[in-house]
Amino acid sequence: DLAAHDGRAISDCKDQDERIYMDYNATTPLEAEVIKAITEALREAWGNPSSSYLPGRKAKQIIDQSRESIASMVGGRAEDIIFMSGGTEANNLVFHTAIRHFWKSCGAAKISELGGEHHNGKAILPHIITSNVEHDSVKLTAESLLNEGKADVTFVGASTVTGRVEVEDVLAAIRPNTCLISVMLANNETGVLMPVKELCVRVRALNAQRPSPRILLHTDGAQAIGKVQVNAQELGVDYLTIVGHKFYAPRIGALYVNGPGTLTPLLPMFFGGGQERNFRPGCLLIPEKIHFNSHFPGSETLPNTCNVSILGAGLQGWKVLSGCRKLLASVGAACHSDRVDRPSHILLSCGIPPEVAANALRLSVGRTTTKRDVDLAVEDLRETVCRLQGQS
Ligand SMILES: Cc1ncc(COP(=O)(O)O)c(C=O)c1O
Numbered sequence: 001d002l003a004a005h006d007g008r009a010i011s012d013c014k015d016q017d018e019r020i021y022m023d024y025n026a027t028t029p030l031e032a033e034v035i036k037a038i039t040e041a042l043r044e045a046w047g048n049p050s051s052s053y054l055p056g057r058k059a060k061q062i063i064d065q066s067r068e069s070i071a072s073m074v075g076g077r078a079e080d081i082i083f084m085s086g087g088t089e090a091n092n093l094v095f096h097t098a099i100r101h102f103w104k105s106c107g108a109a110k111i112s113e114l115g116g117e118h119h120n121g122k123a124i125l126p127h128i129i130t131s132n133v134e135h136d137s138v139k140l141t142a143e144s145l146l147n148e149g150k151a152d153v154t155f156v157g158a159s160t161v162t163g164r165v166e167v168e169d170v171l172a173a174i175r176p177n178t179c180l181i182s183v184m185l186a187n188n189e190t191g192v193l194m195p196v197k198e199l200c201v202r203v204r205a206l207n208a209q210r211p212s213p214r215i216l217l218h219t220d221g222a223q224a225i226g227k228v229q230v231n232a233q234e235l236g237v238d239y240l241t242i243v244g245h246k247f248y249a250p251r252i253g254a255l256y257v258n259g260p261g262t263l264t265p266l267l268p269m270f271f272g273g274g275q276e277r278n279f280r281p282g283c284l285l286i287p288e289k290i291h292f293n294s295h296f297p298g299s300e301t302l303p304n305t306c307n308v309s310i311l312g313a314g315l316q317g318w319k320v321l322s323g324c325r326k327l328l329a330s331v332g333a334a335c336h337s338d339r340v341d342r343p344s345h346i347l348l349s350c351g352i353p354p355e356v357a358a359n360a361l362r363l364s365v366g367r368t369t370t371k372r373d374v375d376l377a378v379e380d381l382r383e384t385v386c387r388l389q390g391q392s
């Protein structure tokens with residue numbers, strides 16, 4: 001059982017088959033107090049943070065507190081922290097932003113100054129500098145932009161003497177069209193700490209002297225946070241990637257941005273219900289609460305029928321189904337379709353509370369239903385609930 005709550009359980013196992021976990025750079029077990037906090041949130045704060053009723057307000061309070069403590073952890077402000085699914089998404093968002101910001105900030109005049117649309121027969125593109133020892137979420141993102149002709153990329157080689165990406169080597173790679181430098185704070189395999197602070201000092205001085213584009217500064221802090229002191233302001237970065245599952249938190253991430261949308265550009269990859277100030281919309285990872293209306297202890301049910309309620313104000317079954325873009329289902333018996341706005345008397349008769357029955361969805365699958373159909377239906381429901389709660 002490797003799912004230790006505090007890491008000690010693994011190395012404490014007393015049986016003859018002792019195991020010593022030494023792969024904490026891959027991922028860490030959840031701290032016991034983290035599990036406790038998540039469990040309490042699952043129980044007490046299941047509402048949508050955008051919702052005004054108590055479970056929603058509790059969810060928002062937890063998120064706001066988390067944002068404050070993460071900001072404090074990395075020496076930033078609460079408004080500098082954008083929650084996202086993990087480090088991979090955070091790293092991709094930085095590169096996506098840098099490319100789009102290059103074109104937004106470099107008008108035609110600037111492009112011609114940089115050598116025109118075609119300089120030496122080659123189109124002017126945003127230039128990115130990174131290293132040859134980055135995590136794949138940086139390496140492959142950069143390679144993809146290069147291969148798709150969306151950016152020029154220089155992969156600066158780590159020194160074979162120091163194992164570090166040396167400042168002078170990065171500075172030597174800077175071009176007039178360089179718009180982003182991304183060097184990780186600590187390498188996940190060697191543990192070597194990179195000279196990010198010194199690099200930022202030098203590049204900021206260069207930015208002050210040179211015309212646009214401003215060279216944006218990113219470091220992937222995934223392996224450093226939780227092991228050494230990391231202060232984004234002291235480092236001087238514009239962006240810092242934060243990865244929860246490297247320091248005893250769940251698989252969630254965040255991006256520190258020094259003044260997102262004001263001091264530092266941040267352009268969303270997704271569009272939706274306005275969460276995270278539209279920088280990263282989508283229901284935050286506070287689980288929705290659902291009630292299975294067919295689960296009666298000791299009773300058997302048909303294998304194809306699922307009667308379920310998604311709890312929350314404004315999520316009446318008929319309203320959810322009419323908002324779905326793919327799913328075709330019903331709130332109950334088809335012959336009762338003229339009374340979808342009232343809870344099913346069948347559910348009420350089975351003791352389902354009215355506010356739960358009002359949100360019921362009857363999903364029934366058939367011979368040709370595939371797993372993919374089910375996955376698409378669940379996603380359709382999730383997106384619809386997000387939209388409806390984003391409006392509440
Ligand atoms: C250095 C580094 N960057 C980024 C990531 C990706 O983070 P996530 O797993 O949250 O996508 C990891 C770990 O997986 C990592 O070690």
Ligand SMILES: O=C(O)CC[SeH]
Pocket residue numbers: 025026027135188189
């Ligand atoms: O180095 C590791 O194991 C985590 C990144 Se894949």
